[in-house]
Amino acid sequence: MTDNSTDLLTEEIPEPLEARAPVAAESPAFSDFEVKPEIVAALADVGIVRTFAIQEMTLPIALAGNDLIGQARTGTGKTLGFGVPLLNRLTLPGGEAAAPQALVVAPTRELAVQVSGDLAAAGKQLGARVLTIYGGRAYEPQVDALRKGVDVVVGTPGRLLDLAQQGHLVLGNVRILVLDEADEMLDLGFLPDIEKIMKMLPEKRQTMLFSATMPGPIVALARSFLNQPIQIRAEHGASTPRTDHIDQFAYRAHSMDKLELLARVLQAKGRTLTLIFTRTKRTAAKVADDLLSRGFAAAAVHGDLGQGAREQALRAFRSGKVDVLVATDVAARGLDVEGISHVINYQAPEDEMTYVHRIGRTARAGAKGNSITLVDWDDMPRWKLICDKLDLPLHEPVETYSTSPHLYLELNIPAEAKGVLPRAERTRAGLDAEQLEDLGGRAPKSTRPGRGSGGPGGQRSAAPRADRPARNRNRTRTRGGRPVDGAAASEAPSADPAANPAADGAAKPARRRRRRPANSTGPAAE
Template sequence: MASFIELGVRPETIEALAPIGITAPFAIQEMVLPLALSGNDLIGQAKTGTGKTLGFGIPIIDRVLSKSEGATGKAQALVVVPTRELCVQVAEDLLVAGRIRDIRVLALYGGRAFEPQLDALNKGIDVVVGTPGRLLDLARQGHLKLNEVRILVLDEADEMLDLGFLPDIEAILRLIPEARQTMLFSATMPGEIITLARKFMDQPTHIRVAEEGGSTVEGVEQFAYRAHAMDKIEMLARILQAEGRGATVVFCRTKRTAAKVSDELTERGFASGAVHGDLGQGAREQALRAFRNGKVDILVATDVAARGIDVEGVTHVINYQCPDDEKVYLHRIGRTGRAGAGGIAITFVDWDELARWNMINTALKLDMADPKETYSSSEWLFTDLNIAPEITGVLPRSQRAKAGLAAEEIEDIDLKSKRPPKAADGRGSDRKSAPKKPEHAKVSAPSAPAPRKDRERKRTRSSAGE
């Protein structure tokens, strides 16, 4: 395997990555870096957790200019991603890689006030990571200048297609100079993505990372149990006390279930946070930061958050509710076993989910077509998952060592401004109203309820006859 220095990576970038334990390239990085650093267009096809973020992130950091090197303050590189959570994660990774040269990276996504983002743009940036809707809003208002972009990355292109962002992506591509490098990364290659590549890319090289071990996630030990709805939370609480259990992601299909599971785990003494669509953006980011910082070790999430959760050391993924299909299943369990590490994935299958589970089992050849009926007291649950026999559904007080979600400060996100002000040149947005996408959802940070005012009651009936 070639080293970073042999692949042509700048010494400053290598120095920046070393403290976080990244000292040698992964397979996709070894294949992508020589082409990307040379400015070639490419398509990278690889599943999640293979290190593809730095596959495009290192070339971006190495090829853009810093402020001290003569950067103008306009975006030189643009990374388009499907979700807010992934946007934050990618931006953080790029900031780490570019810290020695002080590369300015800005995350732009919906659910936040425009003013702080406009302030950052006015101060000058080198790299922008953003979701399609917010990027278009700011570009069409004249605040985000894309005329100096010479590197474009479309990350998780298949997910953006699924979310209906293809028209927005094409609109963004038309705002960027044609003389650019374009890199597209996708786990799958639907026909629409291939058409997009042919239309907007210049003779791209297609790089595909071979998936050893078939179509599932290598290194992840997988279990499925037929579980009763009323006993699931008790099963979960015992599994969370398994020997060697570290950071854990619990996936639910609905927002209501995610909120309920997180609350119940907290009542049982676990350090738990939740990420789902009913939470304001500040609360979602609070939970993700607490999870990354180790203040909570359990994150309960809906599928919308799956693409953005990239935390080292996730040992367990638990599907509290059966995923919709094999693609969602792979996205979920891909939160563990990342970058060659091992992990454990557990799926609860209720009776009404058996047909869906069998479709997943058949598609991925899991050999778990008939999950065993299992209860929180079943012996095989304890032996399969290395749970001590004396464990109950409540975490002992002596083991409640995590600081908890409350220890992570929640940001005060002001959303009073729903639209950005017009740019100095007076141009406004010509965007017509369209169906709302997930990133455009109006969210607000949780706040204390306003105190009730005492009201004077007025009589509405005659007093006659009293």
């Protein structure tokens, strides 16, 4: 694919329909569209009645069975934009051992879980069976669920392709395909897997592609696998992503003072759930451990953690048992948690789109939020480029330390705040209060019995095994195949001095070898 592939968008895809925010005081309700009453009632049960801009523009096209490309900033409700039409077109009940009728492909496990939960909630009264498939879990439960029959499958590309090639996931009945966050799948290198999966699907189907940006390979994918799609943009003039709905702050901070500064920011008045982003897995683990030592209820999510530990941290964050989640960009997309008041970039992002997706975890669904970026001296050139591309007036962050008065004033931090959370404010249950789920996979080496592990911590036990007798560790000195004089007697000493000459000093003295003289030709003297 050449660099000019983005120009092909205008050749194969009609002129995009750009949607402004609804002018009326209230946007249309889901019941105003041709949506099944069961779906409308299920959404009303969770407090969702009216549509957002992307949903308002998507529903008429998707409900009619047309292919489309949806483009909108994060947090605007894209999941229901394709989820409601998907559920509306299912043929239910599907029956036992039924192959899936709809397939949703997501780039990350966290996004797959979030999408699956939204679809299950919206299709609850329909009786739609939604299955989530992703790596890091045992194969057997997923294969058993597929054998029993499902209506909608949501999964990540790697595990979906693996099960499909093994014959467990039957894709011949799929009539609706959704590619969510397609540009993120491109960044993670999933595009070849996506193409293999799409070649296994029936040609006659509805395909919906949702992406925040439209790079060239995504356009080529749309040309190859979508049938006359309509591109929908939820914001007018979406060439530059909007971030003005979030209160943004940037400070030039020294790396040696960042943790002290962060501890004070986390004591700001009105702060609820907080998401902290780092660029590396090691930094995420270090920051989370340091915050725990300072009294904050913190947890980490990064690639070095197992899937069970990652889901444990996310569940604790959603339930409020921890209020600070330190994450790498693996959680930048797909993490939809209500009530995140602050997003803190502990390390500056790599580019402008990473910044947009990071801070998009707050101020979702029309709420208010704050983003704080701590910029190192080395990151200043990158940060200025981000500000240029997003039209942010934050090109020159003020040099700030944990004791700077303007930090307390701008972020509404109490004057008495220090680097440790007071004990009276440590009211969260913490990560240990959330149970670690057994995913059914093979245990790590440090906890598996056998070589190199003895107890829970992986230390070899010194106690002898009960299934075999303890070995006699006494050894007999031999020379020429015969025991050395006194060796056998020393192994089994006798109480009789006559029978044990070694006991009364009668043993022969050890023979000593003498070095042969340099001018000697005979045998060495002993």
